[in-house]
Amino acid sequence: MVATASTAPVPAMQGDEQSFFGHPKGLTYLAFTEAWERLSFYGMSSLLLLYIIQRLLTPEIAGSVLAFNSLRTGIETLTGPLSNQAFASQVFSLYSGLVYFTPVFGGMLADRLLGQRRTVVLGALLMVAGHVLMAFDASFLIALFLLILGTGCLKGNISAQVGQLYQPGDEGRRTRAFAIFYAAINTGALLGPLVCGVLAQIYGWHVGFGVAGALMVIALVIYGAGWKHLPPDRKRQSNAAASKALTGRDWRIIAALLFVGAIAILPCAAYFQEMNAGLLFIEASVDRGLFGWIIPAASFNALDGFFCIMAVPLLIALWQWQAKRGREPHDLSKITIGYLIIAAANLMMVVPAGRVDEGETVSALWPVALYALNALGFIFYWPTQLALYSRAAPAQVNSTMMGILFLSIFLANLLVGMLAGLWETLTHASFFALHAGLAFAAFLIMLLVMRPIGKLLAQP
Template structure:
């Protein structure tokens, strides 16, 4: 039995065997998501005569932002349902089924009304809320708290995400070019079905066997704390969502996506401020912990600013590729959505390089602190949008000549490098700074930064029009200015933050020692 455990414990590149099936589950789930996401704005903004919905671009971009932002917000409720009712495994299973039905609903738009398109998006959001956090938790159960392979295991798992997001646009881009929109949407549904099958019939049995060999219970199969109210809360939420969808479909209520995104963005900003104020005033934290909370708040705002730029890939960048980019190569027209694979390709290439660089600098005591890395991320994003401003200027003065695709690729490279400076560093920093008693809450707030960024990106991205090239240099330059201002503010706060943290930490240590004496 011990020999079997050792074999399974190193069966997948020196990692537990179940990591392989969880890797492929996540790969195909991300394939389904990134397969349809870049199609959304192109489909909604396309003329009805071209098979689209004929929406104006600001509305289409707002819906994309609302779709992605709601997905991050739903992870909070999805994680709560998993902890209090379903458990991790059933949440992933039911989430997969709901996502698959969402893709099916979108595919039915070709036969029935556009109602099925929007209903499908709602189902994908709900299903992803259950799926997204739970499968990551299950990866964590493969390792003990002191297992040195844990970070490397999550890095391998992260590669599954990026492989899925790299492959999906390449396939869906070809399908919609030659066969129409709905086959492109349909292939995402097939990806989700593969994820569902891999998880249910391969991952779960492997997890059970792995736990049996190491003599542990399947903690991921049951709720952490059984809450009898959880099913009623989940049912009430689904009822409200179903009622809103039905009333909207019947035309009884009218929803303006741009207004919804605007109000939701403002509401989230107010909610974040109020919640941080609550943590500072009512959680009985010491001075050092309060300063840690303040730093978390500052970094969260900086992250939201970064994501508002980064998440314009499926909106403004996607539309720029469609309208203003020369996509002809040796007589072949590159599908616009192929550019959505560039970020994932760069992540796969440069993530190991970034990890190696941080380790090497740390050994020499030259590793930049987390605030410096955030500043670098904002400046890299600003440089990426500066390239886009130059690209749009070249089109404006080019007498009808389209921009080189290298402008987009260069901008996406800079944004990717910024992502590598901010995203993993941000996750690590939040777990270090957040006081233990509220660490889960701070991580939930961190993910709201991604939701906020997606919503803001949806509002910005819809301003790209085929007949409004004159506005684009200014639009992209405003993003540059906002990102640079954010970097400057962080730079100015860097020294005071370090000083305050050092002083309060010293004071708290002295106080503790005196109380001990």
């Protein structure tokens, strides 16, 4: 499962000074833009599920939310009658999924019309508008719609720009750049739930959402400040002569990347369930007392960002140590290892879940350990997968393919919502065992296909 990755020094994007841990300056601005954007996103998301259950679904509020009852009717037409918890989980999962579905269209918009930079700015503006509307109960669904569209324009295109900072063949450094990129992002994931969760608990839901909007404005300002250090836009020209046709090999590479992305749906669902049913587990069954203060359940989501940040320097040091000895795993091997770690994280939770099934309350150390292992598995596979797509996807459709990769997270979140409905019917131990099985199945599939896909995606 381990093969030597290329370690030959390859220059960064031409004309960009090396300044950020040996990486181009553009990485600094892209990473910090996403850090503030993720601070905003995770701060808002950490409140969303409990906000729906504890406020929007109360009898005095539900009728005032535009189209809310119609949405519930539509969902229950497909699923049958739902409890408030199950309906809230469905809404949360639809939102969490759709923000990873729209990057496909954001990538197409960038590749064909606007270019990556203008599309990112458009996305940031839409997200600011969405956060403003979250200050009002009535405009809740409109706000979610704008946030979904804005994230679609922003998410995949920033990731594509990170990959474009590096020349072809610079596989090892590109993968490490995406790990650094995600360390900055997870600084936002760490602080967002803490800041917005505490402010919402003290001052009310809408103050928490308002802070998320202000943070998004900061992200937009940082992106604009780094404009001259960003890679030039790559967009398909309208005339056929300027657009190179995809070859047969290009189409085989696209098919292989789509297959790798599809496999990722299973461990991705196991990972993201910690922010859905896992949050309900913490709220109802975990001792959250600390020095006489009850830690808000939403604030536990900050652990994901914390442990992702902690994992990055450890993994970069490990990979550099392996590279010096000619033993650094290739991208597909790193992805496969990540899936195994996520399977182990969920399998571990069978122990405390079994105790909860018997009526006990369990220590907060159990969800802390779950977040730690899940984060380690995520940093093994997700930045590596982004680097793989960025390197291997044909230039003509690079942003579109990056958007398609985020589609795996969309589908995973739909699966999370479906599986969260089993929280009230399965034992908690069986629930976590099911998710361990999903991630382990992906691990086994990757073992089977790693060699042929690895040969196809290798540098020509």
